[in-house]
Amino acid sequence: MAEPLFVAESLVKTFPGVRALDKATLRLHAGTVHALLGENGAGKSTLIKILTGVHRADSGRMVLDGREIAPSSPRDAARAGIGVVHQERNLVPGFSIGENIVLQGIPARRGLVDRAAIRAEARRCLDQLDLDLDPDTPTAGLSVAQLQLVEVAKALHTNSQVLLLDEPTTASTPSEVERLFTVVRRLRDAGTAVVFVSHKLEEVFELCDTVTVLRDGASVLEAAPLAGTNREELVDRMVGRSHLAEPLPARPAPAAEPVLELVAVATDAGHRDLSLSVRPGEIVGLYGLVGAGRSELAKALLGLSKVTAGQVRVRGRAVRIRDVRDALRTHRIGYVPEDRKAEGLFLDQPVTRNIAVTVWDRIASRFTGVSQRREEELAAGYVEQLGIRLASSEQLVGELSGGNQQKVSLAKWLAARTEILIIDEPTVGIDVRTKAAFHELIGELAVAGLAVLLITSDLPEMVALADRVVVMRAFRVQGEVANDAHEYDPTSRAVMSLIHA
Numbered sequence: 001m002a003e004p005l006f007v008a009e010s011l012v013k014t015f016p017g018v019r020a021l022d023k024a025t026l027r028l029h030a031g032t033v034h035a036l037l038g039e040n041g042a043g044k045s046t047l048i049k050i051l052t053g054v055h056r057a058d059s060g061r062m063v064l065d066g067r068e069i070a071p072s073s074p075r076d077a078a079r080a081g082i083g084v085v086h087q088e089r090n091l092v093p094g095f096s097i098g099e100n101i102v103l104q105g106i107p108a109r110r111g112l113v114d115r116a117a118i119r120a121e122a123r124r125c126l127d128q129l130d131l132d133l134d135p136d137t138p139t140a141g142l143s144v145a146q147l148q149l150v151e152v153a154k155a156l157h158t159n160s161q162v163l164l165l166d167e168p169t170t171a172s173t174p175s176e177v178e179r180l181f182t183v184v185r186r187l188r189d190a191g192t193a194v195v196f197v198s199h200k201l202e203e204v205f206e207l208c209d210t211v212t213v214l215r216d217g218a219s220v221l222e223a224a225p226l227a228g229t230n231r232e233e234l235v236d237r238m239v240g241r242s243h244l245a246e247p248l249p250a251r252p253a254p255a256a257e258p259v260l261e262l263v264a265v266a267t268d269a270g271h272r273d274l275s276l277s278v279r280p281g282e283i284v285g286l287y288g289l290v291g292a293g294r295s296e297l298a299k300a301l302l303g304l305s306k307v308t309a310g311q312v313r314v315r316g317r318a319v320r321i322r323d324v325r326d327a328l329r330t331h332r333i334g335y336v337p338e339d340r341k342a343e344g345l346f347l348d349q350p351v352t353r354n355i356a357v358t359v360w361d362r363i364a365s366r367f368t369g370v371s372q373r374r375e376e377e378l379a380a381g382y383v384e385q386l387g388i389r390l391a392s393s394e395q396l397v398g399e400l401s402g403g404n405q406q407k408v409s410l411a412k413w414l415a416a417r418t419e420i421l422i423i424d425e426p427t428v429g430i431d432v433r434t435k436a437a438f439h440e441l442i443g444e445l446a447v448a449g450l451a452v453l454l455i456t457s458d459l460p461e462m463v464a465l466a467d468r469v470v471v472m473r474a475f476r477v478q479g480e481v482a483n484d485a486h487e488y489d490p491t492s493r494a495v496m497s498l499i500h501a
Contacts, residue, residue: 004223005030005193006162011060013046013217015399018391020046022217023060028162028193033184035204035226036197038214039238039433041389041401044197047214048164052084053077065161078104083155084164085148091139098122098135101153125153129183145176152183163187164195169203181207199430201231213237235432248443248464248486254279257316259451260301260333260420265310269296270475274310278420283442283452285466285483287459287495293475294455295338298422302327302335314420328358331420334413336406338425338455345409347398351390352379354397354408358416382411386441403434410441421445424455439464463491471498 006028013021021043028034038044049055051062053071062069064081071077074084091100098118099106107117122135131149133142139150148168155163165184169177184194184207196208204211205226213221213234221237258277265274271293278284286294299305301312303321311318314331327333345354356375376393383390386407389400397408406426413421423442427435442465446452456462462469469481469491479498483491 002029004028006062006064008047008051008062009060011047011050011057011062013043013050013055013057016391020217021050021057023219024214024217025219025222026051026195026212027223028195029210029223030161030191030193031188032209033188033194033196033207034223035208035211036195036214037201037204037211037234037238039403041404042214042238043217044214045166045401046217048084048166048197051077051082051162051164075104078155078158078160081159081161082164083152083158083160083162084166085151085155085168086166091147091150093140094138096136096138097126097133097142097150097153100139100150101125101135101157103154104158121157122153125156128156129153129186143176145179148180149183152187160192162193162195164197166197167199168196169198169200177203199432199435201234201432204234205231238432248439251281251443251447251467254281254467256280258313259315260453261311261313261316263311263313265300265312266308267296267300268306268308269293269300271297271300272476274475274477276470276477276480278451278453280419280449280451281446282468283446283454283466285462285469286453286455286472287457287462287469287499288472288478289499291474292472294472295424296475297472298335298424298453298455301333301422328416328418332416332418333420333422334358334416334418336409336413336421336423336426338428345397345405348396350394351383351388351397351400351408352376352393355379355382355411355415358412378415379411382415385414386411387437403430406430406434406438414445418450420451420453422453422455425457426454427456427458427461435461459492459495460488462495463488469495471495473499 004027008026010023010025011021012023024043024047026047036044046055050057053073053076056072069080071080071082101122102118107114107121109117119135126133126135129149129152131153133146139147142150168180188194196204198204208226210223211221211226211229211234212219212223215238256279258279261277263275266272274297276284288294296305300307301321303323303326312321313319319331321327321331352375356378359378388404388407397405400408426442427438430438442452454466463483463486466483469483471478471481481491481494481498
């Protein structure tokens with residue numbers, strides 16, 4: 001085999017109390033798609049940040065196309081030939097597509113921005129991806145999939161030899177995923193080394209040629225061919241043992257009256273004639289394709305949009321929920337959002353404060369308000385119960401892995417003693433072992449009497465957890481599927497027949 005295009009060798013990176021990378025190695029060949037796998041906290045994000053100049057390694061070296069590099073900033077990395085498409089979009093909303101593509105080096109003529117040159121260069125990059133987008137279009141109006149592809153076009157503008165794709169399919173429909181994969185294969189065939197970071201192993205096997213697995217900051221599998229490797233082997237490498245999905249313990253059928261009922265509900269978000277119910281100790285799933293109106297329904301139940309017709313009943317009484325505070329304080333409704341970074345957490349605040357924020361009124365002293373000590377005392381039990389990995393009690397939430405952030409987002413609602421919990425896409429971007437732990441935890445919450453309304457686009461996850469699956473399409477309920485046996489094949493066929501009816 002030819003010499004690698006890129007080598008990151010024996011990289012070490014230590015943060016206070018945490019050795020994030022422990023002599024990690026990554027080897028990439030031109031014209032390949034390389035999977036980078038590992039659990040949350042395995043070191044993938046730290047490795048990407050070192051490759052892109054966000055962090056500097058404590059030791060080790062990187063070589064790209066025969067040149068040793070040590071980028072000190074993302075701009076420096078781009079100039080060296082390393083591009084990245086982050087899980088969170090990294091475009092300027094007020095700029096046009098063209099302006100975002102050339103942002104690393106805006107063309108100028110006689111001291112003025114050269115608009116014609118921007119359009120020409122953007123058109124060149126977009127044409128390479130077969131994207132029929134106007135370079136003058138503002139990025140603020142683009143879909144998630146279009147934003148991703150514009151970021152890929154940015155990488156083409158900087159002539160990236162290595163392109164890092166960090167969880168690029170998290171919020172994409174199947175057709176958008178296939179479009180992205182077509183673009184990635186085209187880049188691969190043109191000689192680019194593409195790194196694909198994902199927790200979706202079915203996508204890894206569909207797209208990638210080789211794989212590196214990180215565990216506890218170290219490379220436990222280096223540049224191995226995916227051909228001849230199966231899912232169980234990769235999972236074993238990631239978690240250090242075989243970790244196949246196991247069915248959850250059976251839960252008793254809920255006998256109580258519904259704690260939450262929707263009767264012929266309409267909302268100003270677009271829902272019409274929508275009815276469902278959830279009992280204490282029951283997990284009811286909301287399933288549908290992107291745009292079905294599931295997350296919008298959750299937000300209507302929190303008072304973030306208006307119920308215009310029908311009734312919302314809590315514990316048998318018709319209610320009008322004014323806002324999130326009213327939902328929590330009066331009706332004991334909590335919400336774990338899909339976008340934990342933007343909606344669920346204060347990333348620049350400690351874990352303890354994020355957990356305690358929903359109960360400040362309960363733990364505040366009459367004379368001194370909320371003390372740090374009381375926040376820490378409250379949070380300690382949930383940190384232990386949920387297995388949240390911390391360097392210290394004052395660690396900022398923004399420094400945690402995705403799985404630990406999701407646990408913090410859940411902990412604050414458990415601290416608030418909610419009786420109805422809406423959980424939206426609980427395991428997006430979470431590794432296989434943490435995902436299994438979340439499934440077990442959600443089942444335990446139901447056994448303890450919590451009424452859970454579960455929104456997930458992961459059909460195996462839905463079948464594993466939900467007692468009943470309510471299928472939505474176009475902001476309406478399309479039908480309901482009983483899931484007593486939690487058997488994937490019959491339940492998934494019934495769900496998909498409703499989706500496409």
